[in-house]
Amino acid sequence: MSRLSVVIPLxxxxxxVSELIKRVCSSVELITKEYEVILVDDGSTDSTWExxxxxxxxxxxxxxxxxxxxxxxxYAITAGLxxxxxxxxxxxxxxxxxxxxxIPDLYNEAQKGFDVVFVSRNKRPESFIYKLLxxxxxxxxxxxxxxxxxxxxxxxxxxxxxxxxxxxxxPENSRFYGSxxxxxGFNRSFVEAEHGKRFGGKPSYTIKKRLNLAFDxxxxxxxxxxxxxxxxxxxxxxxxxxxxSWIIIGYLNWGFTVIGWPSLMASIFFTGGAILVILGVVGIxxxxxxxxxxxxxxxxxxxxxxxxxxV
Numbered sequence: 285m286s287r288l289s290v291v292i293p294l295x296x297x298x299x300x301v302s303e304l305i306k307r308v309c310s311s312v313e314l315i316t317k318e319y320e321v322i323l324v325d326d327g328s329t330d331s332t333w334e335x336x337x338x339x340x341x342x343x344x345x346x347x348x349x350x351x352x353x354x355x356x357x358x359y360a361i362t363a364g365l366x367x368x369x370x371x372x373x374x375x376x377x378x379x380x381x382x383x384x385x386x387i388p389d390l391y392n393e394a395q396k397g398f399d400v401v402f403v404s405r406n407k408r409p410e411s412f413i414y415k416l417l418x419x420x421x422x423x424x425x426x427x428x429x430x431x432x433x434x435x436x437x438x439x440x441x442x443x444x445x446x447x448x449x450x451x452x453x454x455p456e457n458s459r460f461y462g463s464x465x466x467x468x469g470f471n472r473s474f475v476e477a478e479h480g481k482r483f484g485g486k487p488s489y490t491i492k493k494r495l496n497l498a499f500d501x502x503x504x505x506x507x508x509x510x511x512x513x514x515x516x517x518x519x520x521x522x523x524x525x526x527x528x529s530w531i532i533i534g535y536l537n538w539g540f541t542v543i544g545w546p547s548l549m550a551s552i553f554f555t556g557g558a559i560l561v562i563l564g565v566v567g568i569x570x571x572x573x574x575x576x577x578x579x580x581x582x583x584x585x586x587x588x589x590x591x592x593x594x595v
Contacts, residue, residue, distance in 0.1 A: 287318040288391070289370030293360030294336075294378040295326045301335040304378055305346060311384040312374075315391050322347045322364045322591075323378070327354030333587070340589040349594060352586040358459040359583045361439065365448055367591055373443045375461065382440040386477040390442040399447050399470035403440040405479040427508075437462070437474065444470075457582065458572070509569075513562040520558055527551075 290308055294301070305321065312319045325333045325348065336348040349363050361375055374390060376382040386403055393401045439461050443451070450468050585594040 287316040287371050288312055289319065289364075289368035289373045290321045290387070291324070291361060291364030291368055291373060291375045292321065292378045293324045293326055293357055293364065294328065294332055295354065295357070295360075296328045296330045296332060297378050298328075298330040298332045298335060300378060300380060301332060301339070304380060304384075305339055307380070307384040308387070309343075309345070311387045314388050320345050320347055320368070320370065322349065322368055324348075324360040324364045325350045326357065326360040327351045337589050344590050347590040348588060349585050349591065350587040352584040355583045356459070358461050361461045362451075362459055363583050363585070363594075365443075365451055367594060368448060371445050373445070373448050374441070375443070376440045377438065381479060382438070383477065383479075386440070386475070387442075389475045389477065390440075393473055393475050394442050394444065396473070397471060398473040399444040400465060400472045401442050402437045402472070402474045403477045404437055404474045405440075406476055440477075441465070446470075457580070459582065509565050513565045516558055517562055520555060524551075524555070 290312060292304070292308070297304070301323075305323075308321055309319075312321070323336045323346070325336060333348070333350050336346070336350075340346040340348055347367075349367065351360065351363070365373060365375070372391065372394060374387055376384070376387075382403070390401050390403065443465070447465070447468060447470050450470075451464060454464055454468075588594055
């Protein structure tokens with residue numbers, strides 16, 4: 285068993301692979317000579333996989349998994365964790381914004397008795413508007429998902445073997461690394477580290493992908509949208525009962541009669557729209573159940589290097 289494994293998902297990072305491997309190996313060798321670096325190619329369309337294979341031929345500690353298509357960032361992390369055998373496993377992104385030089389700090393913190401240690405990023409290079417939108421995004425995500433997300437923490441972390449083994453038993457198809465690790469529990473800590481700069485290439489995580497990921501997290505880890513739908517239905521019922529009571533009281537005491545076709549139609553459309561929203565929320569959850577019962581594999585590996593058998 286390797287003492288340390290490093291899991292890195294990659295997507296169209298041909299300009300970064302060389303620098304990434306050099307810096308990761310240099311940092312890990314400060315801890316141990318017994319290690320493996322697992323690079324998961326998440327369906328790249330450039331020469332990322334060819335470069336991974338070239339490095340793996342000259343260094344058997346460099347291991348690679350190539351997906352048959354783009355399954356997603358967190359599925360690539362899952363594949364790396366499934367095929368790791370280290371006593372400790374580091375998970376990091378491959379754009380070098382997660383600086384490999386922080387790996388010894390993660391390991392040293394974990395040796396204090398923690399099973400999970402995340403990196404809290406400071407001195408981030410993004411604009412004020414981006415940081416403000418990000419904090420707002422995470423605030424809404426925390427409220428709807430019921431999970432206490434820290435906007436300064438992403439995927440950069442280290443896990444003990446027992447945490448990795450627990451993660452491998454996680455059966456759901458919906459995958460989000462951070463929320464799954466939080467759900468599992470275990471002793472946790474964090475280290476402060478400066479956020480790195482992208483070494484090359486372009487980011488693959490678009491706003492649309494982030495929103496879709498947030499949507500998946502909310503549906504996979506919380507039933508709060510369903511509770512919100514129930515609350516909305518109750519509020520509409522109470523509101524309708526109050527209006528009905530006001531009409532009856534007005535009629536009995538003041539001879540008040542209801543006139544106004546527009547107001548009547550507006551209330552009908554409003555109520556109908558609310559019902560459709562509630563049914564839509566329920567339908568989405570049923571769709572998720574349908575996807576789970578199909579039991580499709582989380583990912584399909586097309587090729588591998590220096591790994592005996594893909595798990």
